[in-house]
Amino acid sequence: MREILQAALEELFGPGEILALRRLPGGASKEAWALDYQTGKEALPLFLRRAGGGVIYAGTLPLAQEFRLLQIAHAHGVRVPRPLHYFPDLEGREAFLMERLEGESIGARIVRRPEYAGVRERLPEAMAQELAAIHAIPLSEVGFLPFPSQPPWQEALDLAYRDLDALEEPHPALEWGLRWLSQNPPPPRLPVLVHGDFRIGNLLVTLEELVAVLDWEFAHIGDPREDLAWPLVRAWRFGEDGKRLGGIGEVGPFLERYNALTGRGIAEGELFWWEVLGNVRWGLGALKQARRHLKGEERSVELAVLGRLAAEMEYEILDLLERHG
Numbered sequence: 459m460r461e462i463l464q465a466a467l468e469e470l471f472g473p474g475e476i477l478a479l480r481r482l483p484g485g486a487s488k489e490a491w492a493l494d495y496q497t498g499k500e501a502l503p504l505f506l507r508r509a510g511g512g513v514i515y516a517g518t519l520p521l522a523q524e525f526r527l528l529q530i531a532h533a534h535g536v537r538v539p540r541p542l543h544y545f546p547d548l549e550g551r552e553a554f555l556m557e558r559l560e561g562e563s564i565g566a567r568i569v570r571r572p573e574y575a576g577v578r579e580r581l582p583e584a585m586a587q588e589l590a591a592i593h594a595i596p597l598s599e600v601g602f603l604p605f606p607s608q609p610p611w612q613e614a615l616d617l618a619y620r621d622l623d624a625l626e627e628p629h630p631a632l633e634w635g636l637r638w639l640s641q642n643p644p645p646p647r648l649p650v651l652v653h654g655d656f657r658i659g660n661l662l663v664t665l666e667e668l669v670a671v672l673d674w675e676f677a678h679i680g681d682p683r684e685d686l687a688w689p690l691v692r693a694w695r696f697g698e699d700g701k702r703l704g705g706i707g708e709v710g711p712f713l714e715r716y717n718a719l720t721g722r723g724i725a726e727g728e729l730f731w732w733e734v735l736g737n738v739r740w741g742l743g744a745l746k747q748a749r750r751h752l753k754g755e756e757r758s759v760e761l762a763v764l765g766r767l768a769a770e771m772e773y774e775i776l777d778l779l780e781r782h783g
Contacts (some may be wrong), residue, residue: 459479459549460476460479462545462548462549463476463479463493463506463548463555464476466545466555466754467495467504467553470542470543471495471497471502472497472498472692472700473497474495474496474497474498474499474505475495475496476493476494476495476496477493477494477495477496477501477511478492478493478494479484479491479493480492480493481576484544488507488508488509488510488553488673489506489507489508489509489510489553489673490505490506490507490508491505491506491507491508492504492505492506492558493505493506495539500674502557503557503558503560504542504555504557504558505539505554505555505556505557505558506553507521507524507549507553507554507556508521508548508551508552508553508719509521509552509553510551513608516748517617517676517678518675518676519674519675519676519677519678520545520552521526521544521552521553521554521675521694522546522552523602523673524554524674525541525544525554527600527633527674527677528541528554528556528674529541529593530595530599530600531592531595531671531674534591534595535591536588536591536592536595536596536671537588537668537669537670537671538670538671538674539556539557539558539559539672540556540557540669540670541554541555541556541557541625542554542555542556542557547742555710556690557725559662559669559670560664560669561662561663561664561670561776562574562662562663562664562667563657563659563660563661563662563663563672564659565657565658565694565696565704565705566696566697568658568661568663568696568705568706569627569658569695569697569698569701569704569705569706570696570697570698571659573665574663574665577664577665577666577667577779578667578706579670579707580664580667581658581661581668581704581706581707582605582703582707582708582711582712582715583669583711583715584668585656585661585668585704585712585720586652586711586712586713586714586715586716586719587715588656588668588671589653589656589682589685589686589716590715590716590719590720592650592651592652592656592671593650593651593652593682593685593720594650594720595650595651597649597650597651597679598618598758600651600679603651603677603678603679603710604678604679605649605679606649606679606680606695608677609643609646610647610649610680610681610684611644611681611735612643612730613680614681614684615636615640615678615735616640616734618636618639618735618738618739618742619636621739621743621746622636624746625745625746625748625749626674629741629745629768629772631741631772631773631775631776632738632741632742632772632775634775634776634779635734635735635737635738635775635779638734638779639731639734639735639738642731643731644681644683644728644731644732645723645728647678647681647683647722649679649680649681649684650679650680650681650682651677651678651679652677652678652679652681652682652684652687653671653674653676653677654674654675654676654677654678654679654680654684654688655673655674655675655676655683655688656671656685656688657688657689657704658689658694658695658696658705658706659694659696660672660673663746680738681732682720682722682724683724683728683729683732684732684736685731686712686713686716686724686729686732686736687731687732687733687735687736688701688705688732688736689704690704690709690729690733690736691733691736691737691740691771691774692770692771692774693737693740693767693770693771693774709726709729710726713726730778730782733778734775734778734779737771737774737775737778738775740771741768741771741772742765742768743769744764744765744767744771745765745768747761747763747764747765748761748764748766748768749764749765
């Protein structure tokens, strides 16, 4: 791997030396590597994203398309790391290189540590601004993504049913959630480019500001409310359950800012359907990741633990529907 990277870096930045190359912990479906490249003038902090042993959801983008999306998002002023180089084959797996930005992305630290109290107050509106920018990217520029052949909510629901069936075991709470969703479809909205995993944990922040939106592997053409509701899923509050927006704040200021920037006029009540779906989808995703460990496809304590978390999403689905009436 080092030799391939060295050749690419020399082409990008000129002669130099890789000072450090280390794999970072975390990442349920992709490898993450930090590297430093010393040229004659400076040491460049870089980040390598490499395909892992499997995917969480069907429809996960190949890294070539994720890299292209980063290029487009960067050109439109979305806060993302600058994409630098795509590798179709890096020791048997595709990968891409981008700049490495400084900041924190671990959700539990962002929502709990006192030093992030100031940025937590600013994050809801900053998140709304980035989502508005993502949703404004013209669909004509992302023609390599399939356009929905039916309403986006129906496609999302059908995919969830397929993921549930693939487990080949009963999960009554997930099935109940899917039944409720199918019987209470949301009103239509025009499709946009959806990030697909927009939440605390995929946002890089400093003590002062939101620095970058990370992990675009689930991006697709879909309903804007999907992105707006995903950070409301309880799992992404990291224990700060009293703050519905990702454990950092309330939904109102976030949605108000988004509506002011986009003119869409989405009401908070419209997000409930997508919040329920989000809990179902993450429950299914956690179970699917655990199967990779149990089947021996990729032995990992992290993947095994994810399977245990599915029970939390099942409980949340039942609680949401009971309180909703």
